[in-house]
Amino acid sequence: MIIDCHGHYTTAPKALEAWRNQQIASLKDPSVAPKVADLKISDDELRESIESNQLKLMKQRGSDLTIFSPRASFMAHHIGDFQTSSTWAAICNELCMRVACLFPEHFIPAAMLPQSPGVDPRTCIPELVKCVEQYGNVGINLNPDPSGGHWNSPPLSDRHWYPIYEKMVEYDIPAMVHVSTSCNPCFHTTGAHYLNADTTAFMQCLTSDLFKDFPTLKFLIPHGGGAVPYHWGRFRGLAQELKKPLLSEHLLKNIFFDTCVYHQPGIDLLTKVIPVENILFASEMIGAVRGIDPETGFYYDDTKRYIEAAAINPEQRHAIYEGNARRVFPRLDAVLKTKGL
């Protein structure tokens, strides 16, 4: 089985975006505030949006199951206040749950949180609990910068975030550390902010002893870990200067990287430098880079091709495709086992 641990619902019916735009408009003019019940998306519309997009490409490319979360760039936690994010997250998470119910063989949900800049992350717990207990979510997306590029929340190692971690540990769910749209004109969302956040999150963990407080906490760093594997020597050296243990001890029991790196040399470096047990297959399809690479004739984000061509053995490939995801997402593993998979 091939599990793609990083897919977002980027193809939701247009009614979702229209509702969100109305919600945003209501921040200036409360009289136009939409009700949750105003958003009507039928199962047929959901099916159509998936069958003609993600599911079609999954079948073409040969992946089986996607861990599916709301569109990352649309989380936009910086918009409005906690109530804004709370309503929006509930809507988006419900849609992903419905997709997973419609295609239980192919999608399993992960939740966005109703984060809001300057608001205690503890406020996210009820949505998290609902998504795990009622919707069957197997993981969450945690935004280390709900401001959208102003980076004014404390680092991930700060106790500020501990209420989320306590719940993650209780449920044994990992968090993908994933920012959303940048509203800072310095940072292009998918070309700079996403990658910077990945690097930043890793370094926040490296300088801290977070995983001493939470030995079973697990973070999945997307986009191949940002700049981290390419600069693995730098990070090993910095850990050494900071008198931290070897990274294998200090971080790699808790931090994992996905394979959203859109060319063969990048995946070759990732699989060479990072232990295979820390790498989870992912494509972020349909996501930031949707075109066909003229150098190969294939989609940039058809990352399975790179994994197939990487210098790893079949057992290692199986770990990247399935084994590691089942270990990092125990609730996914449990669901698969109930199906005899």
Place this chain on the structure above:
Amino acid sequence: MIIDCHGHYTTAPKALEAWRNQQIASLKDPSVAPKVADLKISDDELRESIESNQLKLMKQRGSDLTIFSPRASFMAHHIGDFQTSSTWAAICNELCMRVACLFPEHFIPAAMLPQSPGVDPRTCIPELVKCVEQYGNVGINLNPDPSGGHWNSPPLSDRHWYPIYEKMVEYDIPAMVHVSTSCNPCFHTTGAHYLNADTTAFMQCLTSDLFKDFPTLKFLIPHGGGAVPYHWGRFRGLAQELKKPLLSEHLLKNIFFDTCVYHQPGIDLLTKVIPVENILFASEMIGAVRGIDPETGFYYDDTKRYIEAAAINPEQRHAIYEGNARRVFPRLDAVLKTKGL
């Protein structure tokens, strides 16, 4: 000849740091403000600080000439106002010039600018002119985020920066795009902020048409280009989505990467993915990562070993070591030619 295009004066005599601390103290209590003349560092002290550090390691490792600029993390443009930065930059640039005068075979200076958050970059021109015309500087370091991690200046593509670019083009000098200390607790200075800035600067150029306005403008992106080469497929794909020309046309006539990547797989990827004519040898020695890699038994930042082992031919190695630096730094080339080199 082996030219290291990225060295900072990280080993300056302690009197420099003491003077700076006094200057910082005077921001709260003007009565303790130090005079420039209070700072006394003799030629012997300069010689000692270089001979026992950078020059010793250059001889051990086999590099000949370092393009030498003030310590990047000490630029700290976020401290004080323009006058603070102006005085500090003048002191630091003078010291690098003196080092170059004491060791003309081995060091040639590049200037820091007296940038200050929210201040028109035009104010940096007099220091730049002095450094080029009187001190023989062959390049500058340009900080895209003088706030130190708050990223509230416009992107490098904004006309805000054009006065600097006009002077760079007039003098035919490149800028290394290099941030300084992060005062944002989210970003570790050398483990996150530096690499993020490299990626951010590249993407700011990618989304813009800056090099249409300045076809001869040259940026050197340090630390191996941050996350860029590792994600080269992503950047090619993003350029394609944005209807930009191929990166070779769009950016690689103007953007260059150094080799400050501290392990063999990183350098292997860099030299495989980025055209060799866009790669300049550098080590940033003595810099962020000073230890010995237990996996190799050699210093992490002894980057010449990685270039020696990379799968490139002697002509390509010569381009990385010398040829490209002479092309990107024409004023360096001119100096070398006057010496018959």
